[in-house]
Ligand code: ADP
């Protein structure tokens with residue numbers, strides 16, 4: 001639609017904000033305009049931290065000559081007309097404030113040509129007013145040049161950090177737009193140095209390779225969840241790092257809502273929760289996640305610069321993101337590769353540098369999924385059991401070398417899934433004790449026992465009051481029978497402590513029971529028992545980790561063996 005002034009009524013409904021805070025905000029507004037104009041190529045050039053010079057050039061729709069001046073009027077926009085438009089706004093801008101605000105604090109030049117026109121329009125502005133207009137050749141699209149930012153606003157200039165800081169903000173910003181719009185070719189040049197250049201291939205992985213490096217880009221795991229009918233659950237897509245690629249700060253978490261880069265403590269918490277048990281203390285994952293909720297379920301107007309948004313259903317959004325990431329990690333995490341202490345010389349061929357170890361690489365390393373893994377994406381390959389090592393690990397041969405299975409962790413996983421399956425159906429198989437066992441509970445445990453009767457009986461416990469703080473244990477989940485039972489029961493109660501939701505509570509209780517029911521390290525297993533364990537693991541939904549997130553299986557590939565023995 002043509003550029004027009006918004007009605008005063010609609011203006012009052014759009015939270016106004018100071019748009020131009022720093023050079024970075026100019027870049028942001030200009031790039032958003034280019035994206036809104038449907039550009040497939042956007043070049044950004046910055047000098048002197050953006051204070052001296054910012055130029056953004058695009059091949060978008062361009063602005064018709066007779067609308068060029070209007071674009072610099074306050075509340076002039078081509079993007080919405082009515083409140084209904086606002087609610088469905090897909091564009092990044094819609095307030096009609098950016099160009100006038102920028103023109104107010106800097107010298108601005110606009111050169112633009114729309115498709116219908118044969119020649120381009122040139123417009124120069126000082127202090128927000130057009131001072132020169134003319135005709136100038138320009139390919140279809142728009143180039144906006146901003147010079148001497150804040151020259152007349154010394155207070156602002158004074159508060160600006162060094163140009164290095166501004167440059168890093170701008171680089172960060174353009175990186176995020178590149179991630180959100182992988183189909184657009186972005187070029188960023190700072191003080192004459194090319195900083196970023198994305199191919200515009202439409203693949204987020206290609207953009208990640210530019211920003212994070214090839215090795216990380218290849219290792220990232222794809223996440224995908226389609227939206228549910230009814231519209232509350234957002235569609236989630238993007239990439240998350242395998243646990244081997246952790247970082248020491250949260251700054252590698254990038255979130256987008258409908259391709260708009262946002263800050264969201266809620267989403268950060270959801271992702272971090274998904275890595276619970278998988279990362280060390282103070283380590284954070286890398287994530288690039290886009291949510292596509294229905295426009296009605298988010299309010300982008302909360303923050304004037306639109307970096308914060310509000311979801312109408314926060315718990316739904318949290319659980320969807322948490323669940324999608326967690327599932328992906330459990331299913332797709334590459335099997336950990338056995339790390340050998342010395343690197344044979346032949347690992348990297350001459351002239352072919354071994355990839356740099358990413359910062360913060362954990363001690364255990366994971367093989368990169370450069371070749372499609374032979375195992376089904378969520379499972380483990382078919383294995384032939386060879387024997388037991390150190391009374392703790394099952395050693396097996398598979399399609400690509402050697403596999404070591406932690407017998408306790410693996411059995412924990414198998415039991416965990418079995419318990420969850422049983423409790424959802426007819427309840428966990430229970431076994432009555434020949435002699436009821438007297439147990440003494442703490443006050444807190446007593447309370448939990450009362451409050452969580454239902455879940456406890458569904459999980460196979462029969463516990464009766466017997467006196468002050470004393471209880472009779474009459475039946476336990478069958479997998480616990482025949483061992484010291486007091487501790488497992490108390491721990492099961494303690495696991496119900498948190499005010500978690502029912503599903504989380506079930507998982508915690510199941511994990512606690514699985515841990516106590518599972519075969520221990522130190523237990524000698526017969527060939528038959530080991531084969532049975534491996535068979536059950538092959539059937540498990542997420543066999544690669546125990547319920548606490550530790551690996552159940554590690555891999556020593558045939559290639560690695562050959563290299564170690566100097567066969568290649
Ligand atoms: P808004 O983006 O909120 O509409 P702006 O002040 O940023 O407000 O821009 C005003 C109008 O100028 C836009 O609505 C659009 O019609 C036009 N415009 C600005 N930049 C471009 C561009 N790069 N390509 C095409 N049109 C543009």
Ligand code: MG
Nearest residue numbers: 029033093098
């Ligand atoms: Mg705009």
